[in-house]
Amino acid sequence: MMIPVEKLEQLSRRYRELDDLMCQPDVLSDRQKLAKLTKERSDIEPVVGQFQRYRDVEKNIRENEEALTDPELRPLAEQELPVLQDERSALERTIKLLLLPQDPNDKKNTIVEIRSGEGGEEAALFAADLFRMFARYAERQGWTLEVMSLSEAAAGGYKECIVLITGKDVYSQLRFEGGVHRVQRVPATETQGRIHTSTATVAVLPEADDVDVQIDEKDLEISIAASGGPGGQGVNTTNSAVQILHKPTGMIVKCQDERSQLKNKAKALKVLKSRLLDIEREKQEAAVSAERRGMVGTGERSQKIRTYNYPQNRVTDHRIRLTLNKLDRIIDGDLDELITALRNERQAALLQEASGEPRRVEDRGGDESDER
Structure with a gap:
């Protein structure tokens, strides 16, 4: 699939037009209009820049091809041409990706x-490990993480942990983490050294804006109670825990992390809105109608997207059949290689879909002989 040159030239003309418009006095005096034009310019700037570079490379290729007829210039042209042709191919792929419809989330x-x-106490400990993994990855990215709700297990670890992560392009990076994560290791309580298999589920939901989801107050049943469970004196002695029942769906959200009743209510509403937004996306997009159910499933061991094998320091992502022998670094938040591979696979699939050709997932060294 060749790049659409005519469309790219139109975008380039629009980019120059926006530059001119943003210098007009009537636009400079209108903040709302200026902000709108600035955003449009920012949105098309990456593809316009890549297209300009593409045209420069194309010109250099033509000049080098002409130089092949000159005995003095031929050696240099033969050396530069393969490099330029490789750069042109890379630019074509980048431009095609930039032209793909963007997910608004x-x-x-x-x-x-x-x-x-599944896995009892060990599953709760693993859930806590996953929380720390995401927290450290967020820190590496310069994002902010806020605990919305936390339910600790009696023997340690987490029965449930809900966090809000804010920053640049968070959902585009974390969208691939939704699903059943499986761990294989020897629990600290295991006296005979046997490897146990446990699971934890992860759901990744884009935060809902107020314009995305409207909630009628009469559809909510809000309960206030004293917070329970581990969490310190402040949590346990105040009537601050908030539970919200969304009557039309039967969905229940509870938050007790803050001492303030109002703050807990605000957090619970934020989680509720994001869950309701996810339901709306399922209704509207038939292609992903079961995305969240597929993401979380029932938590059974067979519904895994990724396995963390501690004895062999190995992580296998079963969706793209990728195995990395650096579990210690991954569980410490070094998710870049995994996420990059998953993003590349998704982008390749989108490009194949746009070209109308079938796609086959390649095996990248994932050995599942002992992963069952």
């Missing part, structure tokens, strides 16, 4: 829900 902040699955 990609730039949104994200709510991540982590719950222990």
Whole structure:
């Protein structure tokens, strides 16, 4: 699939037009209009820049091809041509990706829900490990993480942990983390050294804006109670825990992390709105109608997207059959290689879909012989 040159030239003309418009006195005096034009310019700037570079490379290729007829210039041209041709191919792919329809949720902040699955106490400990993994990854990215709700297990670890992660392009990075995560390791309580298998589920939801989801107050049943469970004196002794029942869906959200009743209510509403937005997306987009159910499933071991094998220091992502022998670094928040591979796979699939050709996932060294 060749790049659409005519469309790119139109975008380039529009980019120059926006530059001129943004210098007009009537635009400079109108903040709203200026902000709108600035955003439009910012949105098309990456593809216009890449197209300009593409045209420069094309010109250099033509000049080098002409130089092949000159005995003195031929050696240099033969050396430069392969490099330029490779750059042209890379630019074509980049431009095609930039022209793909953007997911409006990609730039949104994200709510991540982590719950222990099969495996009892070990599953709760693993859920806590996943929370720390995402927290450290967020720190590496310069994002901010806020705990919305936390339910600790009696023997340690988390039964449930809900966090809001804010920053640049959070959802576009974390969208691939939704699903059943499986761990294989020897629990601290195991006296005979046997490897146990446990799971935790992760749901990744774009934060809902007020314009995305409207909630009628009469559809809510709000309960206030004293917070329970581990969490310190301030949490346990105040009537600050808020539970919200959304009567039309039967969905229940509870938040007790803050001492303030109002803050807990605000957090619970934020989680509720994001869950309702996800339901709306399922209704509107038939292609992803079961996205969240597929993401979380039932938590059974067979519904895994990724396995963390501690004895072999190995992580396998089963969706793209990628195995990395650096579990210690990944669980410490070094998710870049995994996320990049998943993003590349998704982009390749989108490009194939745009070209109308079938796509086959390649095996990248994932050995599942002992992953079942």
